Amino acid sequence: xxxATVTIDLNAIxxxxxxxxxxxxxxTAAVVKANAYGLGVKQVAKALYDEGAKIFFVATAEEGxxxxxxxxxxxxxxxxxxxxxxxxxxIKNHNLIPLINSIDQLSRHSELLKEKKFGVQxxxxxxxxxxEPMEWEAVKERALSLNPVLIMSHLACADxxxxxxxxxxLNTFRNLTNKINIKKSLAATGGILLGPEYHFDLTRPGIGIxxxxxxxxxxxxxKIDIPVIQIRDIRSGExxxxxxxxxxxxxxxxxxxxxxxxxxxxxVTGQKTKLYFEEIGCPIVGRISMDLIGVDITDLxxxxxxxxxxxxxxxxxxxxxxxxxxxxxxxxxxxxxYNRYYKGVSK
Amino acid sequence: xxxATVTIDLNAIxxxxxxxxxxxxxxTAAVVKANAYGLGVKQVAKALYDEGAKIFFVATAEEGxxxxxxxxxxxxxxxxxxxxxxxxxxIKNHNLIPLINSIDQLSRHSELLKEKKFGVQxxxxxxxxxxEPMEWEAVKERALSLNPVLIMSHLACADxxxxxxxxxxLNTFRNLTNKINIKKSLAATGGILLGPEYHFDLTRPGIGIxxxxxxxxxxxxxKIDIPVIQIRDIRSGExxxxxxxxxxxxxxxxxxxxxxxxxxxxxVTGQKTKLYFEEIGCPIVGRISMDLIGVDITDLxxxxxxxxxxxxxxxxxxxxxxxxxxxxxxxxxxxxxYNRYYKGVSK
Numbered sequence: 215x216x217x218a219t220v221t222i223d224l225n226a227i228x229x230x231x232x233x234x235x236x237x238x239x240x241x242t243a244a245v246v247k248a249n250a251y252g253l254g255v256k257q258v259a260k261a262l263y264d265e266g267a268k269i270f271f272v273a274t275a276e277e278g279x280x281x282x283x284x285x286x287x288x289x290x291x292x293x294x295x296x297x298x299x300x301x302x303x304x305i306k307n308h309n310l311i312p313l314i315n316s317i318d319q320l321s322r323h324s325e326l327l328k329e330k331k332f333g334v335q336x337x338x339x340x341x342x343x344x345x346e347p348m349e350w351e352a353v354k355e356r357a358l359s360l361n362p363v364l365i366m367s368h369l370a371c372a373d374x375x376x377x378x379x380x381x382x383x384l385n386t387f388r389n390l391t392n393k394i395n396i397k398k399s400l401a402a403t404g405g406i407l408l409g410p411e412y413h414f415d416l417t418r419p420g421i422g423i424x425x426x427x428x429x430x431x432x433x434x435x436x437k438i439d440i441p442v443i444q445i446r447d448i449r450s451g452e453x454x455x456x457x458x459x460x461x462x463x464x465x466x467x468x469x470x471x472x473x474x475x476x477x478x479x480x481x482v483t484g485q486k487t488k489l490y491f492e493e494i495g496c497p498i499v500g501r502i503s504m505d506l507i508g509v510d511i512t513d514l515x516x517x518x519x520x521x522x523x524x525x526x527x528x529x530x531x532x533x534x535x536x537x538x539x540x541x542x543x544x545x546x547x548x549x550x551x552y553n554r555y556y557k558g559v560s561k
Numbered sequence: 562x563x564x565a566t567v568t569i570d571l572n573a574i575x576x577x578x579x580x581x582x583x584x585x586x587x588x589t590a591a592v593v594k595a596n597a598y599g600l601g602v603k604q605v606a607k608a609l610y611d612e613g614a615k616i617f618f619v620a621t622a623e624e625g626x627x628x629x630x631x632x633x634x635x636x637x638x639x640x641x642x643x644x645x646x647x648x649x650x651x652i653k654n655h656n657l658i659p660l661i662n663s664i665d666q667l668s669r670h671s672e673l674l675k676e677k678k679f680g681v682q683x684x685x686x687x688x689x690x691x692x693e694p695m696e697w698e699a700v701k702e703r704a705l706s707l708n709p710v711l712i713m714s715h716l717a718c719a720d721x722x723x724x725x726x727x728x729x730x731l732n733t734f735r736n737l738t739n740k741i742n743i744k745k746s747l748a749a750t751g752g753i754l755l756g757p758e759y760h761f762d763l764t765r766p767g768i769g770i771x772x773x774x775x776x777x778x779x780x781x782x783x784k785i786d787i788p789v790i791q792i793r794d795i796r797s798g799e800x801x802x803x804x805x806x807x808x809x810x811x812x813x814x815x816x817x818x819x820x821x822x823x824x825x826x827x828x829v830t831g832q833k834t835k836l837y838f839e840e841i842g843c844p845i846v847g848r849i850s851m852d853l854i855g856v857d858i859t860d861l862x863x864x865x866x867x868x869x870x871x872x873x874x875x876x877x878x879x880x881x882x883x884x885x886x887x888x889x890x891x892x893x894x895x896x897x898x899y900n901r902y903y904k905g906v907s908k
Binding site for chain 1 (some may be wrong): 563564592594596598599613620621622623624639641642643645646647650662663666672684686688689690693695709717718720722726731772789790792793795799800801802803804805817819822823825827828829848850851853856866885886887889890893894895896898
């Protein structure tokens with residue numbers, strides 16, 4: 215079998231969420247957008263729901279409808295992109311809660327779904343989603359008369375605790391929501407770690423649940439094993455892979471493994487990245503192809519059937535760094551071709 | 562609706578394949594591994610089959626089994642990874658043709674599936690897949706006595722017509738297959754363009770079918786449209802996105818669009834990349850997030866509902882270059898969240 219395997223540990227996901235819940239001052243939601251950060255919303259959301267999560271956030275109404283189907287009627291499901299054109303039926307039929315981002319969206323929601331719950335997203339400086347302070351001042355009274363169930367914003371620099379933007383956004387959020395007696399939310403994983411003044415009534419952890427930075431002391435969630443197709447001995451001076459970019463400087467033993475950039479192992483991932491056999495790291499050599507990678511296994515005294523890409527020694531954060539990106543992107547880029555096994559499935 | 566759309570033009574795929582077939586000296590196969598380079602093997606393989614392709618190549622036996630289900634009994638389906646442990650039942654039940662890469666695989670196939678077709682993959686210098694010349698010498702007689710249906714190899718540097726590796730591999734392939742009267746194949750898209758001496762009996766185009774470099778004068782195959790969630794005006798000195806990495810130097814109008822790196826728009830994709838409204842290009846500003854991107858639409862005199870990421874002005878090859886990679890990786894990284902529309906579906 216030449217198909218690689220991702221093993222996803224639902225117990226680790228549950229424990230990471232519990233840890234974030236323990237740190238949070240009041241309620242704790244779970245962010246499961248982008249197919250639960252690439253790990254499978256069906257399994258992940260169910261595991262978190264069984265663990266006690268009753269409030270979920272996704273990016274789009276389509277994701278919300280899928281999540282409602284998975285979790286049933288009880289949980290609250292918030293939609294970050296709000297109430298877009300042609301979202302009305304999905305929001306109504308699946309009882310979703312759009313986070314209204316603009317005056318346009320407020321008008322749309324109040325005209326088309328007057329009786330349906332909504333939240334308000336405010337921009338406190340990230341300039342990405344949410345009403346600007348001036349927009350909010352203009353429609354605050356009208357919006358509040360419609361009884362929003364949540365007012366939220368999002369931090370731009372929470373991964374860096376010392377960034378002055380954090381306090382700026384905190385103060386802006388306080389000013390914009392001053393004297394408003396509605397449930398409030400500001401913090402995702404990074405914000406939770408900034409301290410209780412950022413927590414308000416509801417935190418919204420995402421990446422920490424999935425075992426990545428900036429969360430600390432969390433449990434790793436995934437493991438990736440890749441089959442070895444064949445092993446060859448090469449002489450000094452021989453090249454490996456496309457474009458002859460790597461030339462051997464000695465006699466080497468090269469394994470060709472069955473995964474590549476079509477599986478989300480970014481092509482820019484460099485030779486700092488290793489494949490592991492037990493404790494021994496074996497560097498990638500040559501260019502990563504669509505379905506294949508060359509690995510220098512000269513240091514092994516066995517011929518392995520498979521090698522590990524993600525394990526306790528090479529975490530998601532570490533391989534992401536080797537590719538010049540962040541753990542979030544490695545997770546959401548995992549391809550469709552893996553065998554996916556789930557450990558700790560709920561009864 | 563906050564879901565982005567990929568439109569895949571099956572007529573363009575058909576015409577690109579016909580063009581590659583016209584250039585090829587004898588038979589022309591189609592490579593549809595990795596879910597037809599990310600574009601949907603079900604639709605793409607069916608379109609190519611209806612167009613006349615009767616020989617297909619995929620990476621793994623699992624992909625082969627899926628393809629057999631899609632195309633029915635007639636076409637030949639070759640497996641690049643060969644006959645791996647635990648592939649035997651898939652190969653047998655779905656009548657797949659493994660490309661034997663090693664003596665181990667030859668032994669496995671001859672023991673377990675003696676009567677079933679196979680091909681031989683030779684390594685001519687890429688050191689990735691295929692038997693080494695010395696291995697081949699050792700088992701050639703035995704292998705030929707088992708009547709392989711194809712002998713093939715793969716070029717490492719065919720995208721660069723002037724690379725001396727091309728002639729080296731061509732000569733090696735000729736030497737290794739000299740006086741062997743079995744169907745031979747060496748060229749993928751790049752090799753087809755190198756000229757008829759590289760074509761042998763069967764070419765195996767992949768990326769050219771999908772409209773990307775190194776194929777020239779091919780038709781573009783995909784178009785990507787992304788909805789605008791909201792539009793805001795910002796002052797000089799304001800920042801956009803995570804980490805405050807982009808600061809406005811003037812009054813600007815910023816659109817937040819509903820797609821991000823979870824949709825395969827690589828986080829490293831820089832500000833050279835634009836989103837288009839008709840003819841007008843609008844640069845990306847700030848970091849690409851998981852589900853959202855900021856775009857400077859100051860130059861537009863309308864408030865667009867959507868913007869185009871891939872169109873006739875910004876091709877797959879161009880955006881891949883902005884992200885420091887190649888069109889192949891952009892295609893295979895397209896996320897699962899898009900609406901996918903197929904133009905030119907067969908009757």
